[in-house]
Amino acid sequence: MNEKEEIEIDLSRVIDIIKKHFNLFVIIILIASIIAALITMFLIPKKYTAEAKLIIVQKSNPDSQQISYNDIQTSQKLVNTYSEILKSEAVSDEVIKNLELDVKNIDHSSYLKMVNISSIKDTEVIKISVETQEPKLSAEIANEIVLVFQKKIATIMNIENVTVLNSAKVPEQKSSPSNFKNILIGFLLGCIIDGCFVIYFLLNDRNIRTEEELKKIFNYPIIGLIPDMSHGTGGTE
Template sequence: MYENDEIEIDLSRVFGIVKKHFKPFALIILATSIVAALVTLFLIPKKYTAEAKLIIVQKSNPDSQQISYNDLQTSQKLVNTYSEILKSEAISDDVIQNLKLDQDGIDHTSYLGMVSISSVKDTEVIKISVETKDPKLSANIANEIVSVFRRKIVTIMNIENVTVLNSAKVPEQKSSPSNLKNTLIGFLLGCVIDGCIVVYLLLNDRNIRTEEEMKQIFDYPIIGLIPDMNAGGTE
């Protein structure tokens, strides 16, 4: 009971502080949210992501029109191998050279920073994602990766089993940064700042409000109370 009473007193103080300083707290949250939104809109560079997809189909019998279960299993295993090849310098060097990306200071390390290779779970599909500040460049790099890969994989693996599922299109919408996400982060930051201020004010509050607090601090019995002369009453 005592612990519950103390929690209630603490919570009442917290709510009291929030109520007393509500406007400054609201302004802090509003300010951090606006700043986060403005930084996102004007300071953080916009990036655009273009995607292309390849499908790996490995047939044990090239003359057959049907794909067996073993063919599917083999194709899925090849997906991981092909994903690593897509990340290798054997592909990146040709892409960089063909698009003259080296003139913009893009090397293999930069290439890996822009290009993301992933496989769609339990399928024979490989997704190639390219993120740059230029939507057209993102699409050009993705499509060039597909072109170089399809040409070189015949030599590397001595087989031709790669089909383009879809080519990359020039993205119309930016993929990052997210206005909503960053504004929400600003909002949460404002809440954290407000919380820190509340804790500071609470820890530095030396006012005594109840008889119990008086007893805890001085450890003396209370022999009398002074009534609130401002309280309403009948004459």
């Protein structure tokens, strides 16, 4: 039966390595965190998100001024349909044309990347989020999508009861990238690098510290020990 060689990691040795190279490990973490911060602030483009919300209720009886429970249920089921219409070329092409976004090289595929359509659970409310590198442009696109959708939905599905809950405002704060998140990633990366160094130092440590280690290496009984004289003999001169 072949015996597999096992590597035992002594926690005290790990602690000794960390203490010995503590300054190095701290510097590595600081450098990784600073690099992550600099990349976030100067290399990754800032993006801004503007949001608009609208509510759509499809009446079963257009002549009635009241909205029934069935109308609400039907509208909730059609939210996914409305979302697809908002993402369609019928809406995107007109938004691009009205705002002359083609000058900025924005086409339908770019539109889909910057626009996110979501619904609030168990409601008829649809949220339109637009993320671009320009705060004002994000708000303009979101509001234009609402205007175009109001016209298109009346033609496509004969629905006129579209109410804007809130128009998009120009965002004052960037939505991405996250300084905290990226610096945290840099910090964790520094910790991983430190861990690799600890493993390297452990594997290359050839010092023998205990009798047990000596027995394992040479497989011979120990017949004597030489005391450590570096701290003095303990006697008098």
